[in-house]
Every structure is written in C-alpha cells, then in structure tokens.
Amino acid sequence: MNSLIDYTLHLADNALILGQRNSEWCGHGPVLEQDIAITNISLDLIGQARNFYQYAATLIGDNATEDSLAYLRKEREFKNALLIEQPNVDWAQTILRQFFFSQYQYLIFDQLQHSKDKQLAAIAEKSLKEITYHLRWSSEWVIRLGDGTEESHRRMQKAIDELWRYTGELFEASNYELEAMKDGFGVAVSQLKDEWMNKVKEIFSEATLSIPEKTFMQTGGKEGKHTEHLGYILTELQYMQRAYPGCEW
Amino acid sequence: MIVHTINKEAIYSYLEEINDPEVPVLSIIDLGIVRDVKMNNEEIEVVITPTYTGCPAMDMITTTIKIQLATLGFKKIKVTQALSPAWTTEWMSEEGKRKLKEYGIAPPNPKQQVCDQILFAAAEAVQCPHCESYHTHRISEFGSTACKALYQCDDCKEPFDYFKCH
Numbered sequence: 347m348n349s350l351i352d353y354t355l356h357l358a359d360n361a362l363i364l365g366q367r368n369s370e371w372c373g374h375g376p377v378l379e380q381d382i383a384i385t386n387i388s389l390d391l392i393g394q395a396r397n398f399y400q401y402a403a404t405l406i407g408d409n410a411t412e413d414s415l416a417y418l419r420k421e422r423e424f425k426n427a428l429l430i431e432q433p434n435v436d437w438a439q440t441i442l443r444q445f446f447f448s449q450y451q452y453l454i455f456d457q458l459q460h461s462k463d464k465q466l467a468a469i470a471e472k473s474l475k476e477i478t479y480h481l482r483w484s485s486e487w488v489i490r491l492g493d494g495t496e497e498s499h500r501r502m503q504k505a506i507d508e509l510w511r512y513t514g515e516l517f518e519a520s521n522y523e524l525e526a527m528k529d530g531f532g533v534a535v536s537q538l539k540d541e542w543m544n545k546v547k548e549i550f551s552e553a554t555l556s557i558p559e560k561t562f563m564q565t566g567g568k569e570g571k572h573t574e575h576l577g578y579i580l581t582e583l584q585y586m587q588r589a590y591p592g593c594e595w
Numbered sequence: 596m597i598v599h600t601i602n603k604e605a606i607y608s609y610l611e612e613i614n615d616p617e618v619p620v621l622s623i624i625d626l627g628i629v630r631d632v633k634m635n636n637e638e639i640e641v642v643i644t645p646t647y648t649g650c651p652a653m654d655m656i657t658t659t660i661k662i663q664l665a666t667l668g669f670k671k672i673k674v675t676q677a678l679s680p681a682w683t684t685e686w687m688s689e690e691g692k693r694k695l696k697e698y699g700i701a702p703p704n705p706k707q708q709v710c711d712q713i714l715f716a717a718a719e720a721v722q723c724p725h726c727e728s729y730h731t732h733r734i735s736e737f738g739s740t741a742c743k744a745l746y747q748c749d750d751c752k753e754p755f756d757y758f759k760c761h
C-alpha cells in the first residue's frame with residue numbers, strides 16, 4: 347500500500363512541478379501562439395497531477411485531499427525527478443526539458459495504461475492522448491531550434507549540456523518504483539532507457555545536436571533530495587495556503 | 596415532485612439543459628461527456644468523463660448537475676468521474692456539431708488526426724464555419740481552451756476556432 351501511495355505521488359509531483367514551471371511562461375512566451383501552447387501543456391499536466399493526487403488522497407484517507415497533498419507537503423516529501431524542477435532559463439531549455447520529459451512520460455504511460463491498478467491505468471490512458479501532443483510539439487521545436495540559426499543552435503546545445511546530467515535519474519528505479527514493479531502495477535523504468543535514448547538520438551541527429559560525453563548523473567529527486575530550485579517553486583506555489591491556512595478560491 | 600416517477604430518459608432531458616461553461620452553445624449531452632446515469636429511488640449517480648485531463652469546467656459542471664437534480668427531489672446525488680475509456684470527439688452528437696458550426700466554431704473532423712506522432716505534418720483541412728470554404732490555414736495548434744486550435748479563412752479572412760479532433 348505504501349509503495350502504491352509513493353508511486354502515485356511521484357507521478358503526481360512530476361506533473362505538478364513541471365506544470366508549475368511551464369506556467370511561469372504565461373504572458374512571457376516568445377510569441378503569442380507559443381505562450382498559449384506552453385500554458386496549455388501546463389493545464390494538461392496540472393490536470394494529470396489532480397487525478398493522481400485525488401487518487402493518492404483516497405488511498406491515504408485521514409482527511410488528505412488533492413489540495414493538502416499539493417500545498418502542504420514539504421520539499422523533502424516531494425518525489426519529482428530533478429529534471430522537472432530545473433529553471434526555465436530560456437525557450438531552448440524549456441523546450442528541451444519538455445521534450446525529455448514527454449518522451450519519458452510517453453513510454454511510461456504507454457505501459458501504465460495496462461497496469462494492474464485500474465485507476466493508474468485509467469489516468470494513463472486518458473493522459474496519453476495529450477502527451478502524444480506534447481511530444482510532437484516539443485520534438486518539432488527541438489529540431490526547429492537545433493537546426494535553426496547559429497544562436498538557436500548554440501542555445502539548444504547549451505541546454506543539453508546543462509540538463510543531460512539529470513536524465514540518468516529517470517531510469518534509475520527508486521525503492522517504491524521497484525516495489526510497484528514487483529507488485530505488477532508499476533512500470534520498469536530501467537527497461538525504457540534504450541528506447542528513450544534511441545528516440546532522443548533520432549531527434550538530435552535531425553536537429554544537428556549532440557549528446558555530451560561522460561556526464562556524471564545527478565540523482566535523488568525521486569527520494570526527496572532536490573536541487574536548490576524546488577524550494578523556490580514550492581514557496582510560490584504554496585504561499586497562499588501557508589499564509590492563509592484553509593483559504594478557498 | 597415524486598422522484599420515483601422519473602425515468603432515465605427524463606433525466607437525460609434535464610441534463611440536456613446543462614451547458615458546457617466554456618462552449619455554452621453545447622449541452623453536456625451534445626459533448627458526450629455524460630457516460631451513465633444510475634438511479635435507485637431517491638439516490639442518483641451521474642457518471643461523467645472529462646474532455647481534456649485539465650479541463651477546468653469539470654468542477655462547475657459537477658456542481659450544476661447536482662443543483663439541477665436537487666430541484667427534482669433527489670436526496671442523494673453523486674457525480675463521479677470516469678477516465679476510461681478516454682473521451683473522444685467521436686462521442687460528440689451530430690446535433691452538437693451543427694450547433695458548434697452555427698456558433699462560429701468549426702466542428703471536429705470525423706477522423707482523428709491530432710494524436711499522430713508524425714512531425715511537421717500538414718495542418719488538418721478545416722472548413723470555415725462562416726463561408727464554408729476549405730481554403731483555410733492554421734494559425735496555432737493551441738487555442739483559447741485545451742480543446743480548440745486557431746484557424747483563419749483565406750477567402751472570407753475571418754479567424755475562427757476549430758474544435759480539435761481528439
């Protein structure tokens with residue numbers, strides 16, 4: 347039971363934190379259409395997060411709600427991967443982070459829709475349609491920027507050099523992922539690595555971008571050990587509930 | 596009103612009066628989001644499914660259903676969300692598509708195209724809801740709500756929303 351709760355929270359936290367990150371672009375996108383695109387993706391991700399939190403809340407019981415899980419847990423209790431919480435920096439890094447994550451999420455949810463756990467399966471099935479959309483959109487942008495102007499190529503390559511170190515963690519199973527796998531409701535992330543890598547290489551080759559050699563992989567996010575960036579996101583995200591406990595919209 | 600005299604069909608006709616707050620010309624029946632109605636004397640359960648995962652209208656729709664059914668005398672009203680099978684624009688009624696077009700939103704094409712993984716695919720050919728020309732182009736894949744894309748007609752020059760296939 348505990349592993350099911352942790353596993354569900356991990357999926358929820360990934361979606362919430364990336365949704366929150368992308369939403370920082372609201373009103374600041376490079377052009378209006380892409381401002382709308384990235385915030386639409388935020389909306390999808392926050393929708394996914396709500397589904398997972400609502401499910402986790404029923405598993406936890408004890409008056410837990412989707413709101414208490416999103417707004418009242420501390421940094422160390424969040425189980426999102428480190429990649430998710432990295433700052434937007436510029437359009438290139440935002441696009442790359444979305445591309446890495448969408449490709450990863452696509453592979454996971456494609457299997458999760460057949461999970462033994464009916465609710466996880468249903469959320470995955472529902473979300474997969476939207477993830478396909480996110481993946482196509484972000485893949486196109488990686489190619490457009492990588493194989494674009496000198497500056498867009500330089501920024502894209504810089505983003506890869508910056509974010510690559512956080513990609514290893516995605517495929518390193520945490521304890522709850524191992525248990526989830528053993529109990530038949532979770533996905534074996536380590537087995538997705540090759541396929542993910544092949545897809546990334548395919549897009550990068552079209553985008554004339556390269557993967558950095560010999561990178562030390564940072565891990566810990568899934569177990570609650572985050573980079574300094576998560577604290578700042580949570581401060582903003584949770585401010586209202588911390589300052590005015592129980593306030594309602 | 597005596598609730599046990601109301602049959603399922605009557606319930607559907609009451610639900611027909613509830614509109615989607617974001618596309619107010621469509622009822623929740625037109626949209627195809629009501630999946631089931633279960634009745635047992637004074638208890639009733641309505642099963643709905645979201646169009647998009649993050650659709651912010653779902654909470655409001657849930658509340659409206661509860662208010663509407665309470666006026667019929669039901670004591671216990673439950674609105675539950677089912678995610679599987681996932682909603683598709685194929686569930687939108689023909690009547691709904693007609694209303695959309697009349698309202699100025701191009702209805703979804705019959706064949707699902709947006710979920711393809713092919714990169715840089717040509718935009719879907721969409722008919723202008725104003726002058727019926729197919730001579731249109733896509734301005735943006737994403738629009739004012741999760742379910743719409745932005746198009747413009749090259750003949751009458753009017754911009755319009757397209758309710759994406761999903």
